[in-house]
Amino acid sequence: MSRLAVNLQLNLQILMARVTALSRQVGRDVAILAVSKTQLAETVRAAWSAGQVRFAENYVQEALSKMTELADLPLEWHFIGPLQSNKTRAVAERFSWVQTVDREKIARRLAEARPATMPPLNVCVQVNISGEHTKSGVPPDEAEGLCRVVACLPKLRLRGLMVIGRPGLNLVAQRQQFRDMKVLFERINALGLAMDTLSMGMSEDMEAAIQEGATMVRVGTAIFGARPIKERQTETRL
Numbered sequence: 001m002s003r004l005a006v007n008l009q010l011n012l013q014i015l016m017a018r019v020t021a022l023s024r025q026v027g028r029d030v031a032i033l034a035v036s037k038t039q040l041a042e043t044v045r046a047a048w049s050a051g052q053v054r055f056a057e058n059y060v061q062e063a064l065s066k067m068t069e070l071a072d073l074p075l076e077w078h079f080i081g082p083l084q085s086n087k088t089r090a091v092a093e094r095f096s097w098v099q100t101v102d103r104e105k106i107a108r109r110l111a112e113a114r115p116a117t118m119p120p121l122n123v124c125v126q127v128n129i130s131g132e133h134t135k136s137g138v139p140p141d142e143a144e145g146l147c148r149v150v151a152c153l154p155k156l157r158l159r160g161l162m163v164i165g166r167p168g169l170n171l172v173a174q175r176q177q178f179r180d181m182k183v184l185f186e187r188i189n190a191l192g193l194a195m196d197t198l199s200m201g202m203s204e205d206m207e208a209a210i211q212e213g214a215t216m217v218r219v220g221t222a223i224f225g226a227r228p229i230k231e232r233q234t235e236t237r238l
């Protein structure tokens, strides 16, 4: 096995053990989504060999070529990047999940483009809790309306809410924002929408997120190591 594959396997084992321990502590299952943006297809393949099945990508073109290279593996692909109208078809045709739906127009286009032969596309509505560090996501008071729209569209299955935590917070503040998300999630679910996914927590804040109600954490750096600087700058502009 290459050095890369050994490191990756170790990182994944450590992460899985951490998530399992936290998950026992809170009495809730927590899925690990491996964020493979900027990583090569062979790296994704190594992660799969180490037991990881769910992967997430931010950029459509990059994702499509990786999917083609890895078509022999039964991977579950999640789209977690900003979604433009002209990319909805490719996303609807190739992904199992989209976690970044933040406007009705995009939801409708995804529903229209999802092939009839495929199972419904799993959707999370992205919520913008901080209002500043990212332009993506609906404000919390508009989340309910968009969830209702998604739940009614054919070929879409509303699964839950997704949030990107504000960077640079201490543990107390991290927990507060995730607690607010959990409250919003419960409130919307009380309408009978049956959402089962609260996607929150990344390498830096996954412990706070799990303690406050996450059912899925999206982890890149803690599995694959630091990404190239250029990409990280792009990401903070998200």
Ligand SMILES: *Cc1c(COP(=O)(O)O)cnc(C)c1O
Residues within 6 Å of the ligand: 035, 037, 058, 080, 081, 164, 202, 203, 204, 218, 219, 220, 221, 222, 235
């Ligand atoms: C890049 C990214 C992640 C993973 O971030 P890490 O800090 O590398 O764990 C999670 N969610 C989204 C939406 C991302 O863009």
